[in-house]
Amino acid sequence: MASPRLALAVVATAVGFLACTATAPATAAATAVPHIQAQPAQVAAGPIDGVRPLTGVSYSYWGFYQWDRAKHAWQFSPVGANDKQTATATTGAVYGFRWALVVKTPRPPRAPGDFAAICGGTKAPAGKKRIAFVIDFGTATDSPSSQRPPAPRGVCAVVPSSATAQQALDTVASLRTNSSALICGIDGYPSSGCGQKIANATPPPPDGRVQLQLAGNGPSTDSGSSSLPWVIVAVVVIAALGAGAWLLRARRA
Amino acid sequence: MMRLSSDSTRQVRSLRPAHSITLARTLHPGAWWVWAIGLAAGASRLTNPIGCLLLLAVAGFVVSARRSRAPWAYAFGGFLKLALLIIVIRIVLQALLSTESQGVHTIVVLPQIPLPSGAAGLKLGGVVTWEAVITAFDQGLQLATIICCIGAANALASAQRLLRCLPGALYEVGVAGVVAMTFAPQLVADAVRVRSALRLRGYDGRSVAAVRRSAMPVLEGALARSVDLAAAMDSRGYGRTTVDRRATRMATAGLVIGGVVGICAGTYGLLGSAGSGWMGLPTLGLGCALAVVGLVVGGRRTGRSRYRPDPWALPEWLVAGSGVAAAVILFLLAHAHPGAAVPPYPLQMPEVPPLLLVGALVGVLPAFLAPPPPDRVVDKGRPR
Numbered sequence: 339m340a341s342p343r344l345a346l347a348v349v350a351t352a353v354g355f356l357a358c359t360a361t362a363p364a365t366a367a368a369t370a371v372p373h374i375q376a377q378p379a380q381v382a383a384g385p386i387d388g389v390r391p392l393t394g395v396s397y398s399y400w401g402f403y404q405w406d407r408a409k410h411a412w413q414f415s416p417v418g419a420n421d422k423q424t425a426t427a428t429t430g431a432v433y434g435f436r437w438a439l440v441v442k443t444p445r446p447p448r449a450p451g452d453f454a455a456i457c458g459g460t461k462a463p464a465g466k467k468r469i470a471f472v473i474d475f476g477t478a479t480d481s482p483s484s485q486r487p488p489a490p491r492g493v494c495a496v497v498p499s500s501a502t503a504q505q506a507l508d509t510v511a512s513l514r515t516n517s518s519a520l521i522c523g524i525d526g527y528p529s530s531g532c533g534q535k536i537a538n539a540t541p542p543p544p545d546g547r548v549q550l551q552l553a554g555n556g557p558s559t560d561s562g563s564s565s566l567p568w569v570i571v572a573v574v575v576i577a578a579l580g581a582g583a584w585l586l587r588a589r590r591a
Numbered sequence: 592m593m594r595l596s597s598d599s600t601r602q603v604r605s606l607r608p609a610h611s612i613t614l615a616r617t618l619h620p621g622a623w624w625v626w627a628i629g630l631a632a633g634a635s636r637l638t639n640p641i642g643c644l645l646l647l648a649v650a651g652f653v654v655s656a657r658r659s660r661a662p663w664a665y666a667f668g669g670f671l672k673l674a675l676l677i678i679v680i681r682i683v684l685q686a687l688l689s690t691e692s693q694g695v696h697t698i699v700v701l702p703q704i705p706l707p708s709g710a711a712g713l714k715l716g717g718v719v720t721w722e723a724v725i726t727a728f729d730q731g732l733q734l735a736t737i738i739c740c741i742g743a744a745n746a747l748a749s750a751q752r753l754l755r756c757l758p759g760a761l762y763e764v765g766v767a768g769v770v771a772m773t774f775a776p777q778l779v780a781d782a783v784r785v786r787s788a789l790r791l792r793g794y795d796g797r798s799v800a801a802v803r804r805s806a807m808p809v810l811e812g813a814l815a816r817s818v819d820l821a822a823a824m825d826s827r828g829y830g831r832t833t834v835d836r837r838a839t840r841m842a843t844a845g846l847v848i849g850g851v852v853g854i855c856a857g858t859y860g861l862l863g864s865a866g867s868g869w870m871g872l873p874t875l876g877l878g879c880a881l882a883v884v885g886l887v888v889g890g891r892r893t894g895r896s897r898y899r900p901d902p903w904a905l906p907e908w909l910v911a912g913s914g915v916a917a918a919v920i921l922f923l924l925a926h927a928h929p930g931a932a933v934p935p936y937p938l939q940m941p942e943v944p945p946l947l948l949v950g951a952l953v954g955v956l957p958a959f960l961a962p963p964p965p966d967r968v969v970d971k972g973r974p975r
Contacts, residue, residue, distance in 0.1 A: 497695075501695075505694070505695050508694055508695045509695055512936065513694075514935035514936065515935075522935070523935065529930065530929040530930060531929070566940070568943040568944065568945060568947075568948065569641060569940060569941075569943045571943075571948065572641045572645060572943045572947070572948055573641070575645065575648070575948065575951075575952070576641075576644050576645055576648045579645075579648035579649060579651065579652040579955065580648050580651065580652075582652050582655070582656075583648070583651040583652045583654070583655040583656075584655075586652075586655035586656050587655045
């Protein structure tokens with residue numbers, strides 16, 4: 339995957355630095371992330387069958403799981419959270435998101451997908467469906483930085499029947515996505531980056547079971563950016579520079 | 592310049608008119624390109640729309656303040672139009688055709704044309720959300736800013752003067768570049784002149800017959816000019832090689848090509864946020880070293896002289912330094928405040944840390960530190 343891009347970069351620079359700088363950021367975003375959630379083909383070759391660990395590289399990322407009611411177990415989702423296929427889910431579906439360092443085996447949420455417990459007290463009007471979410475922020479050893487993982491929570495989304503899993507999750511949690519709509523952070527965890535590549539990681543200890551926090555249905559308020567004065571300063575500077583450019587142009591034309 | 596050592600000559604050097612930032616002269620084109628590439632590299636780390644707009648405004652202001660009256664100096668407007676087009680295309684493609692970055696805040700629901708399930712990530716019509724439109728706008732604006740920074744360099748620096756600064760090892764490329772850069776505009780000017788002459792005589796300037804009639808004088812003029820240019824280049828030592836060993840030539844070519852490939856790979860690794868370690872700084876450093884060695888070795892084989900070489904003095908250092916400083920500050924910002932460089936939530940007001948303002952405003956310094964172009968100052972009656 340890298341070599342055609344590299345060739346592109348070489349050719350582009352031969353034409354001029356313009357093309358090189360212009361294409362690099364546009365194409366680079368696609369390579370920034372291990373394509374795990376969005377692309378089914380790569381998921382199949384990913385952590386499930388243990389192909390990736392052979393290369394000695396592991397990833398920590400938000401894994402997307404579906405609750406299998408018949409087997410009473412989590413299944414690694416064969417499609418991404420924004421796939422059209424997830425839009426066909428009806429009331430009763432339970433989705434799990436788990437931030438974990440995955441070395442060999444998939445690591446699903448540590449709490450079962452109990453639809454009745456999560457969505458039991460919620461009513462949906464006609465034309466809408468109820469989707470239960472289990473959001474497990476993982477353990478401290480999974481954390482990509484010194485950031486402490488919040489407590490796992492369960493939440494019920496009431497959304498139009500055509501919504502995908504990601505759109506449903508968007509209504510009950512604040513999602514940070516990259517340019518390919520891959521989920522990079524949920525409720526501000528982790529606060530930066532989009533999945534992390536770890537070479538030669540030691541397998542984490544097996545997961546225990548945890549109790550979900552069911553209170554607080556709604557996106558957590560993490561928008562603590564109080565830089566509004568600077569935004570105003572920046573807008574004034576932009577306006578001043580623009581006006582200055584215009585005046586200089588008019589005077590000298 | 593380093594050979595000057597006695598106190599008196601040092602004093603003379605510090606008084607060299609080239610060091611003045613107010614004396615009207617043409618700045619070294621390399622300085623403008625370093626400045627512009629610095630801004631573009633900084634913009635490659637920002638999808639923050641306010642940051643990108645700041646950089647756009649900075650580039651536009653510097654262009655207005657320091658451009659000459661040459662034809663290429665009016666290129667920036669064209670680049671701005673290209674930028675608008677890029678943003679519009681990005682929004683249309685992403686909002687209408689892509690299922691990516693689609694949030695929950697719907698603007699409008701268009702009639703959707705169903706596609707076969709093989710077209711993953713593609714759709715035609717359907718729901719258009721604010722998230723998709725704003726994300727597309729931010730990314731389009733980033734690309735537009737990078738292109739406008741390069742456009743600013745095009746407007747401020749003469750491409751012909753830049754080609755003259757090419758190191759001796761690349762002189763074949765330089766010759767081809769100079770000839771192309773000189774002849775394409777002259778050919779167009781000739782064609783326009785001949786066509787208007789035809790129309791003054793009552794012919795239609797656009798018919799096939801008119802083209803046939805004007806082809807001859809245009810080509811004749813081009814041939815005459817090329818003979819003139821060849822004579823001029825010949826007299827300055829172009830085409831004369833002092834070392835003619837095949838092994839040296841091959842080694843030079845290998846070093847330069849290897850170096851350029853290394854620089855490309857390193858720049859890609861550094862600018863693209865792919866972030867694989869070996870592709871970033873080490874490759875860039877190795878490529879630069881190879882290229883420099885190749886250029887030095889190759890430079891010895893040509894013995895051409897330069898006609899009035901552009902000086903690289905204090906204003907050049909200041910302009911190039913401002914671009915590099917802007918890039919460094921914006922890279923630091925992307926490292927320290929990733930949420931401000933790439934806002935995570937498209938619908939929220941983007942964060943603007945003071946560092947972002949500082950980084951962008953460092954880039955505006957050439958509007959005051961670069962010497963004014965001579966053809967602008969003559970109007971005011973000041974000496975050249």
